[in-house]
Amino acid sequence: xxxxxxxxxxxxxxxxxxxxxxxxxxxxxxxxxxxxxxxxxxxxxxxxxxxxxxxxxxxxxxxxxxxxxxxxxxxxxxxxxxxxxxxxxxxxxxxxxxxxxxxxxxxxxxxxxxxxxxxxxxxxxxxxxxxxxxxxxxxxxxxxxxxxxxxxxxxxxxxxxxxxxxxxxxxxxxxxxxxxxxxxxxxxxxxxxxxxxxxxxxxxxxxxxxxxxxxxxxxxxxxxxxxxxxxxxxxxxxxxxxxxxxxx
Amino acid sequence: xxxxxxxxxxxxxxxxxxxxxxxxxxxxxxxxxxxxxxxxxxxxxxxxxxxxxxxxxxxxxxxxxxxxxxxxxxxxxxxxxxxxxxxxxxxxxxxxxxxxxxxxxxxxxxxxxxxxxxxxxxxxxxxxxxxxxxxxxxxxxxxxxxxxxxxxxxxxxxxxxxxxxxxxxxxxxxxxxxxxxxxxxxxxxxxxxxxxxxxxxxxxxxxxxxxxxxxxxxxxxxxxxxxxxxxxxxxxxxxxxxxxxxxxxxxxxxxxxxxx
Ligand SMILES: Nc1ncnc2c1ncn2[C@@H]1O[C@H](COP(=O)(O)OP(=O)(O)O)[C@@H](O)[C@H]1O
Ligand SMILES: [Mg+2]
Numbered sequence: 001x002x003x004x005x006x007x008x009x010x011x012x013x014x015x016x017x018x019x020x021x022x023x024x025x026x027x028x029x030x031x032x033x034x035x036x037x038x039x040x041x042x043x044x045x046x047x048x049x050x051x052x053x054x055x056x057x058x059x060x061x062x063x064x065x066x067x068x069x070x071x072x073x074x075x076x077x078x079x080x081x082x083x084x085x086x087x088x089x090x091x092x093x094x095x096x097x098x099x100x101x102x103x104x105x106x107x108x109x110x111x112x113x114x115x116x117x118x119x120x121x122x123x124x125x126x127x128x129x130x131x132x133x134x135x136x137x138x139x140x141x142x143x144x145x146x147x148x149x150x151x152x153x154x155x156x157x158x159x160x161x162x163x164x165x166x167x168x169x170x171x172x173x174x175x176x177x178x179x180x181x182x183x184x185x186x187x188x189x190x191x192x193x194x195x196x197x198x199x200x201x202x203x204x205x206x207x208x209x210x211x212x213x214x215x216x217x218x219x220x221x222x223x224x225x226x227x228x229x230x231x232x233x234x235x236x237x238x239x240x241x242x243x244x245x246x247x248x
Numbered sequence: 249x250x251x252x253x254x255x256x257x258x259x260x261x262x263x264x265x266x267x268x269x270x271x272x273x274x275x276x277x278x279x280x281x282x283x284x285x286x287x288x289x290x291x292x293x294x295x296x297x298x299x300x301x302x303x304x305x306x307x308x309x310x311x312x313x314x315x316x317x318x319x320x321x322x323x324x325x326x327x328x329x330x331x332x333x334x335x336x337x338x339x340x341x342x343x344x345x346x347x348x349x350x351x352x353x354x355x356x357x358x359x360x361x362x363x364x365x366x367x368x369x370x371x372x373x374x375x376x377x378x379x380x381x382x383x384x385x386x387x388x389x390x391x392x393x394x395x396x397x398x399x400x401x402x403x404x405x406x407x408x409x410x411x412x413x414x415x416x417x418x419x420x421x422x423x424x425x426x427x428x429x430x431x432x433x434x435x436x437x438x439x440x441x442x443x444x445x446x447x448x449x450x451x452x453x454x455x456x457x458x459x460x461x462x463x464x465x466x467x468x469x470x471x472x473x474x475x476x477x478x479x480x481x482x483x484x485x486x487x488x489x490x491x492x493x494x495x496x497x498x499x500x501x502x503x504x505x506x507x508x
Contacts, residue, residue, distance in 0.1 A: 045379070048379075048382070048383055049382075050379045050383070074382070074383060074385045075385055078383075079380070081376045085375055085379065087377055099384050099385060102289070103386065105385075
């Protein structure tokens with residue numbers, strides 16, 4: 001279980017998070033929606049310890065993340081970054097198997113290669129892709145490689161930052177299904193950031209909307225459509241007028 | 249008000265300079281401390297060694313060759329003013345080994361390596377690759393910085409040694425072909441006058457310059473601002489600060505090694 005309590009974060013005088021409270025139960029798929037620049041990525045980065053929060057607490061499985069052993073903590077996580085963040089100096093399979101080639105999860109090279117090829121197949125990529133470099137792949141393929149890397153060491157907790165942004169609708173559908181499958185199959189706890197309402201419906205058990213630095217609304221995906229929350233309604237239906245200013 | 253403004257500006261700049269020195273020092277201390285704690289990334293180290301050492305050979309070699317040749321011509325012309333043309337071989341050798349080999353080698357490596365390290369790490373930073381490393385349980389300091397700093401500190405002295413030799417060769421070629429030196433006498437002069445410490449001091453300087461180059465490249469790369477502009481700024485800052493620091497360190501080391 002992931003629990004955020006009164007999380008605050010500012011960059012200079014840009015107050016991004018102003019008291020975020022959020023609970024993600026174990027094994028559930030939580031989707032975070034919200035306008036761009038509202039701090040969704042920053043929230044995930046706070047949980048991972050990539051960005052230090054100014055105040056508030058983050059607990060994972062009941063333990064304060066700042067007081068746990070970082071290596072053991074991170075070994076349970078998989079993260080798909082917004083831009084893929086593949087290492088462009090390494091071939092695809094070494095990206096996917098990065099964790100398995102060094103550190104505490106190290107395995108023999110050929111075994112790591114095999115696992116990488118298997119995970120690539122899992123995300124719908126052919127074994128030929130394994131030897132290529134990230135720069136040789138299309139955006140959609142890079143996203144899928146990122147996904148394969150995130151699930152390579154069978155994490156308990158997976159974060160997906162805008163997994164379908166910039167993809168065509170068909171590829172987006174493929175990725176959505178894949179994420180749903182991975183979450184159900186692996187029984188992992190997932191947090192997904194997206195702007196894409198079809199993604200939300202495909203992936204989410206629960207939805208949380210981040211606006212103005214706080215969680216404006218959260219609840220099961222089934223209650224999303226008749227929440228009565230004007231902010232959520234405006235976002236879901238993509239209206240230009242409503243309580244959310246369209247000029248930001 | 250108008251009178252104090254320039255003073256305030258100077259104060260502000262001095263303070264921010266001191267703050268940067270502090271940050272760089274902390275960064276360097278952290279990098280060095282990671283040098284002695286596992287895990288070690290041998291593959292990355294070898295890769296850095298090839299990139300920094302082997303691939304810098306042409307640049308450093310050509311720089312040394314032309315410098316040695318020009319040095320021979322200048323010393324000959326200068327020596328002729330008090331009929332001391334015969335000093336050409338020994339001054340070329342001492343000049344290359346003590347000063348020009350390490351300094352010019354260091355500056356060329358600064359241009360080639362500090363820029364590429366800063367651009368590479370800066371791009372990794374802005375494309376979230378460094379964040380990705382952390383989430384994959386890999387310490388960027390150990391994986392990216394330590395191999396490069398170690399490789400540069402070891403490779404640049406070797407580059408300097410090669411540069412010294414090629415520079416002396418450049419002087420020899422010019423001396424023999426243009427200045428009518430006897431080939432055997434030129435070589436004998438070079439060998440007789442050159443002392444162990446002339447060469448060794450240059451190699452120590454090389455190690456210091458290599459450390460500076462990689463430190464500046466890594467520091468500015470890892471702290472790159474956001475976007476392409478951030479990477480551009482990081483690259484420029486790395487090259488400029490590495491070059492200035494090399495020249496400053498060269499003066500200090502020369503004082504330490506050679507002032508009576
Ligand atoms: N490292 C950083 N330094 C300064 N500002 C940042 C940094 N990371 C994010 N921000 C700012 O925080 C705000 C939220 O960013 P982000 O979480 O990436 O938005 P999004 O909700 O679209 O994912 C933005 O205004 C962004 O400019
Ligand atoms: Mg984002």
